Amino acid sequence: xxxxxxxxxxxxxxxxxxxxxxxxxxxxxxxxxxxxxxxxxxxxxxxxxxxxxxxxxxxxxxxxxxxxxxxxxxxxxxxxxxxxxxxxxxxxxxxxxxxxxxxxxxxxxxxxxxxxxxxxxxxxxxxxxxxxxxxxxxxxxxxxxxxxxxxxxxxxxxxxxxxxxxxxxxxxxxxxxxxxxxxxxxxxxxxxxxxxxxxxxxxxxxxxxxxxxxxxxxxxxxxxxxxxxxxxxxxxxxxxxxxxxxxxxxxxxxxxxxxxxxxxxxxxxxxxxxxxxxxxxxxxxxxxxxxxxxxxxxxxxxxxxxxxxxxxxxxxxxxxxxxxxxxxxxxxxxxxxxxxxxxxxxxx
Numbered sequence: 001x002x003x004x005x006x007x008x009x010x011x012x013x014x015x016x017x018x019x020x021x022x023x024x025x026x027x028x029x030x031x032x033x034x035x036x037x038x039x040x041x042x043x044x045x046x047x048x049x050x051x052x053x054x055x056x057x058x059x060x061x062x063x064x065x066x067x068x069x070x071x072x073x074x075x076x077x078x079x080x081x082x083x084x085x086x087x088x089x090x091x092x093x094x095x096x097x098x099x100x101x102x103x104x105x106x107x108x109x110x111x112x113x114x115x116x117x118x119x120x121x122x123x124x125x126x127x128x129x130x131x132x133x134x135x136x137x138x139x140x141x142x143x144x145x146x147x148x149x150x151x152x153x154x155x156x157x158x159x160x161x162x163x164x165x166x167x168x169x170x171x172x173x174x175x176x177x178x179x180x181x182x183x184x185x186x187x188x189x190x191x192x193x194x195x196x197x198x199x200x201x202x203x204x205x206x207x208x209x210x211x212x213x214x215x216x217x218x219x220x221x222x223x224x225x226x227x228x229x230x231x232x233x234x235x236x237x238x239x240x241x242x243x244x245x246x247x248x249x250x251x252x253x254x255x256x257x258x259x260x261x262x263x264x265x266x267x268x269x270x271x272x273x274x275x276x277x278x279x280x281x282x283x284x285x286x287x288x289x290x291x292x293x294x295x296x297x298x299x300x301x302x303x304x305x306x307x308x309x310x311x312x313x314x315x316x317x318x319x320x321x322x323x324x325x326x327x328x329x330x331x332x333x334x335x336x337x338x339x340x341x342x343x344x345x346x347x348x
Contacts, residue, residue: 001319002074002096003312004057006049006089007081007109008138009033009040013057014308015064015071018316020119024063025302025309028052035178039168046084053092060308068100073324075315078106079332080139086331094327103324105315109306110135110337112314113272114146116304117297119313127297130267132259134252134285137273138164138181143208143255144337145262146270149317154338155255156208163244164275166212170219170240174233184237185278191231191238196222198243200250208255215243245284252285256292269294276304 005012009030015023030048034040061067076093079086090106097104114133121127132155133144141163143156161169164181171180176187198218201211219240226232252269259267269289275281276298289296303310 001312001315002057002060002068002071003107003308003310003315004053004074004076004089004093005109005112005306005308005311006053006085007077007079008085008306009045009048010306011049011052011056012306012308013053013060014312015060015066016119016309016312016316018320020313022119022309023066024060025307026056026060026063027307028056031179038172038178040082042082042084045082046088049085049088053088057092068096068102071100071102073097073103073105073315073319075105075107075311075318077109077112077311078329079109079335081109081333083331083333086333090329090331094329098327103319104327104329105318106325106329107311107314107318108335108337109311110140110142110335111150111152112310113137114144114152114270114337115149115314115317116272116299116310117270118317119310120299120303121297127268127270130263131270131297132252132255132267132294133270133272134248134255135273136163136248136271136275136281138162138168138275140273141210141212142337143252145259149321152337154336154341155258156210156251157341158210158212160211160213161216163210163212163248164273166216166244167275169216170237173216173220173223174228174236176233176237181275181278184241185280187234187237188241188280189238191234191236193235193238193242195235196239198222198239200243200246203247203250206254208251208258210247210251212244212247215240215247241278241280245281248281249284249288252288253292256294266293269296271296271298272304274305277301
């Protein structure tokens with residue numbers, strides 16, 4: 001399967017086979033193009049995808065040692081995402097499928113993250129359904145009961161910002177640079193997480209929802225009342241990261257309760273999405289999983305952030321349970337995994 005990912009600021013293509021071998025995985029980063037603006041500019045991202053995607057696909061095929069005639073299908077992110085970039089990827093995939101006579105699969109970007117841990121599970125210990133998923137990235141923060149391909153039950157979601165978005169905005173407030181998440185994590189390693197008493201929004205609430213806007217406001221106030229020398233920046237970064245980590249652990253614990261009511265104990269906990277690359281969060285979720293008697297599955301850091309290998313694998317998973325998509329598929333800026341829960345006000 002050829003996978004294509006263009007939902008945000010990574011232009012990516014990969015070749016993956018049904019035996020879970022990643023034959024190639026090429027990612028062209030647009031960080032340099034967006035750094036002067038302190039964030040992703042949708043128009044710049046879309047134009048960059050259009051400029052680089054053909055070459056990235058060619059490199060993926062070359063690295064895998066195959067040509068288009070050797071693939072069985074083309075999977076592309078069909079949403080959710082920045083619509084300009086999604087259109088570029090979907091139209092390119094359709095063109096390849098139509099001209100080469102291959103199957104076309106429109107992949108939900110969130111489902112690609114949700115299934116990545118099945119791609120990277122150890123050979124002797126496959127990740128079976130059902131499992132509880134914490135999907136945490138720059139645009140999404142959700143807890144999902146993953147019952148199978150295309151079968152998702154949302155247990156919790158953010159009512160305002162995603163955790164990754166909060167990291168990015170916090171880094172901008174502290175002048176730590178772009179991309180914000182890795183910059184804040186790096187600064188936090190040198191800081192004291194107990195110096196600033198920041199709030200833990202939603203902590204202890206009976207549901208499994210998240211909120212991060214109040215935490216950002218508290219950080220802004222703390223930063224405004226402090227001389228922002230390097231030490232203070234590191235301490236604020238560490239305090240902010242600790243607050244988000246505590247919230248993620250607490251909310252995930254609530255979701256485990258709801259998940260186990262239906263499926264019983266001992267099922268896996270999966271952490272996925274770009275924020276899953278944060279080592280502090282990975283460690284805290286591993287501790288939670290151990291306390292609750294769950295195995296924690298986390299993809300390698302390079303497959304937590306946006307990539308095309310996860311899209312190719314999601315395409316393989318989709319074709320294993322249903323037909324390919326028609327070429328009249330329309331790219332979607334929003335595409336919730338749990339359609340029944342979409343009206344709850346979550347970002348999807």
